[in-house]
Amino acid sequence: MRELTWWQRGVIYQIYPRSFQDSNGDGIGDLRGIAERLEYVSALGADAVWISPIFPSPMADFGYDVADYCGIDPLFGSLSEFEQLVIHAHHLGLKVLLDFVPNHSSNRHPWFEESRSSRDNAKRDWYLWHDPAPDGGPPNNWLSRMGGSAWEWDEHTEQYYYHAFLREQPDLNWRNHEVRRAMDGVLRFWLDRGVDGFRVDVLWLLIKDAQFRDNPLNPCYRAGEPEHHRLLQTYTEDQPEVHEIVRAMRATLDIYGDRVLIGEIYLPVSQLIKYYGAAGDGADMPFNFQLINARWNAAVIAGMIRDYDGALPEHAWPNWVLGNHDNPRIASRVGAIQARVAAVLLLTLRGTPTIYYGDEIGMTDGTIGPDEIRDPAELRQPGAGQGRDPERTPMQWDDSLPNAGFTSGKPWLPVASRSSVREQEGDTSSMLSLYRRLLILRRCHAALVQGTIENVAAHGDVLTYERHYRERSLFVALNFGGEASAFESRPATVLLSTAMGRDGGPLTHGTNALAAGEALVASM
Known part of the structure; x- marks a missing residue:
């Protein structure tokens, strides 16, 4: 496996810092808490932690409104504590990735305060200002992804500014090239402190239409969808000029050696793959979110795997994601039994997997009462189902009441359920044990890390595929149905199964059976 980079060999573990571990009893997770739990992440078998935003922020969107790109919010700790966390992580063999949020800042960032101070301020052009329409209203029809117009009137300078969120x-x-230079300085600031890479927030949104043209109506819009779906985002996302920015980011990271650039990009595969760059000079991994929104169906996912793998340029490395801080948890989407199938799928597909904290113990979405809602996406669009609080509830470390070992104080969001790390650690049939076994399997079998993926097929509810590397071949079978199903196989030995007692057993040539909701990996 030596010819691969660490991020191609590795597994990424996403930490939402507010919800991972609180060390001081204020009910909000922090850097010391993360540091205390890094040995758990290492023992799980992950290779890198991606930490969602920890920069100084008014927390209008819980850190995705950055007021200082080169600091740590006191809520989470200090810059010194972050530097110690990086040292500790590296000692454990873990890489550290930060969330980089370059599309927008906080309105309390000094840059914006200068920009809005007057029309002739040197930083006026650092943001998107525009005169009103002839009727005095917003310059165009662009909509915020948080609801309503994306334009905000500024009384002081009598212009509108644009906000996608x-x-x-x-x-x-x-x-503006001064913005680009400033943001390049931000990347270097953190790279100089040992950061191993970045996940870039909403990378595909960075450039907007220079002519500020209206977005066309979406003919496929359905009632109940988010308001901004009423329009096709023709002029507010995926503009051609964004690729120049991605290449510049990648060039900066290359100066520092083996660093990784990951892009958050919600686009169809045909557009997504362009972010790798024509010559492999773009993002190392434009996030592949297909499994998050997929119908949980063997035929659908088989087609998805084939199409994605077939569309990748020769220089591109694949990746897969089951969940994150913006989407319902996999165990809530497909149920507890199929969440085990999903774990086997994620960790046996070709490419780098990303695990969302808590998915390894089968955490489900929390129940958030009306007076407990914190997410502005839901507060601004009540009843629209846009809230992300349910998938951001605190990590469940133990069975202690009332907060499962997350905090000694009142948690910022209620704990979702009682299933915990401590409860599952000694249970060989638990979800945590399954994840650990799968991650050990990845380390032991090069075919799962750098092998090809072949013969992807669906047979009723059963999805099968093979991983091949040199003389070794592995076979994977996953039952997406609620009943036992048959599948065809060559002779093989089961290395891992979600069904108890099957490990080490044989698969015969011809027809074999999978129990309802069973998934297995076998050596051929």
């Missing part, structure tokens, strides 16, 4: 999150003008 909250009005407290004004978009930066990436056509």
Whole structure:
């Protein structure tokens, strides 16, 4: 496996810092808490931690509204504590990735405060300002992803500014080269402190149409969808000029050696793959979110795997994601039994997997009462189902009441359920044990890390595929149904199964059976 980089060999573990571990009793997770739990992440078998935003912020969107790109919010700790965390992680063999949020800042960032101070301020063009329409209203029909118009009127300078998200999150003008230089300095600041790479927030949104043209109506819009879906995002996302920015980011990371650039990009595969760059000079891994939104069906997912793998340029490395801080948890989407199938799928597909904290113990979405809602996406669009609080509830470490070992104080969000790390650690049939076994399997079998994926097929509810590397071949079978199903196989030995007692057993040539919701990996 030596010819692969660490991020190609490895497994990424996403930490939502507010919810991972609180060390001081204020009910909010922090850097010391993360540091205390890094040995758990290492023992799980992950190779890197991606930490969601920890920069100084008014927390209008819980850190995705950055007021200082080169600091740590006191809520989470200090810059010194972060530097110690990086040292500790590296000692454990873990890489550290930060969330980089370049599309927008907080409206309380000094850059924006200068920009809005007057029309002739030197930083005026660092953000997207525009005169009103002839009727005095917004310049065009662009909509915020948090609901309502994406334009906010500024009384002082009598112009509108653009915000793709909250009005407290004004978009930066990436056509301005001073903005690009400043953001390049941000990357270097953290790289100089030992950071091993970045996940770039909403990378595909960085450039907007220079002519500020109206977005066309979406003919496929359905009632109940988020309001901004009423429009096709023709002029507010995936503009051609964004690829120049991605290449520049990648070039900076290359100066520092083996660093990884990951892009958050919600686009169809045909557009997604362009972010690798024509010559492999783009993002190392544009996030592949297909499994998050997929119908949980063997035929659908088989087609998805084939199409994605077939579309990748020769220089591109694949990746897969089951969940994150913006989407319902996999165990809530497909149920506890199929969440085990999903774990086997994620960790046997070709490419780098990302695990969302808590998925390894089968955490489900929490129940958030009306007076417990914190997410502005839900507060601004009540009843629209846009809230992300349920998938951000605190990590469940033990069975202690009332907060499962997350905090000694009142947690910022209620704990979702009682299933915990401590409860599952001694149970060989638990979800945690399954994840650990799968991650050991990846380390022991090069075919799962750098092998090809072949013969992807669906047979009723059963999805099968093979992983091949040199003389070794592995066979994977997953039952997406609620009943036992047959599948065809060559002679093989079961290395791992979600069904108890099957490990080490044989698969015969011809027809074999999978129990309802069973998934297995076998050596051929």
